[in-house]
């Protein structure tokens with residue numbers, strides 16, 4: 001689902017429920033029985049600042065490849 005806040009892919013679980021994933025902080029925003037129920041959670045989602053700070057120290061894979069070639 002795309003909205004003004006960001007893009008939240010939905011994952012279909014084995015039990016038929018759906019998870020909404022935040023691509024910025026990689027948290028599971030919500031789990032619901034229908035995708036429509038996820039929208040309210042996505043609109044109100046605020047990324048965890050601690051998790052975002054931790055991710056700043058992770059080097060993207062593209063940089064690993066570039067460093068290995070140089």
Ligand SMILES: [Zn+2]
Pocket residue numbers: 022023024025026027045046047048
């Ligand atoms: Zn988030």
